[in-house]
Amino acid sequence: MIQLERDIKLDIIAGKYKCIEAYKIPKDVDKWLNCPNCYLKPLVWEFNNDRSTGCGCGKNEYDHFSIWAESIMSHVGRNAGSALEYDIYELRNNWNHWVETGEELCPRKKLLEEGKW
Numbered sequence: 183m184i185q186l187e188r189d190i191k192l193d194i195i196a197g198k199y200k201c202i203e204a205y206k207i208p209k210d211v212d213k214w215l216n217c218p219n220c221y222l223k224p225l226v227w228e229f230n231n232d233r234s235t236g237c238g239c240g241k242n243e244y245d246h247f248s249i250w251a252e253s254i255m256s257h258v259g260r261n262a263g264s265a266l267e268y269d270i271y272e273l274r275n276n277w278n279h280w281v282e283t284g285e286e287l288c289p290r291k292k293l294l295e296e297g298k299w
């Protein structure tokens with residue numbers, strides 16, 4: 183686990199990731215599958231109003247591939263202020279599902295169409 187984090191940090195320093203520094207190594211990074219295209223473990227951006235992955239796929243740090251999940255503020259907004267049903271593993275599940283099947287469960291476009299973000 184520590185070795186894994188060290189390897190990822192080296193990949194970050196080497197510039198292999200196409201995302202800004204706000205994307206962090208997930209706490210349970212050993213449970214995230216490697217990207218089938220760039221072979222990196224994803225980094226994650228999980229703040230109040232945004233929830234997505236960043237890996238080595240994409241043009242640059244502002245135009246890169248992401249797997250998405252609904253943010254906590256969006257969830258709370260739709261559920262009368264309650265985070266009870268919020269799935270803290272949704273982004274990881276969406277990522278691993280995409281790695282295994284190629285299917286995106288929550289593409290950005292679908293989230294927006296459903297009034298989520």
Ligand SMILES: [Zn+2]
Pocket residue numbers: 217218219220221222237238239
């Ligand atoms: Zn990738």
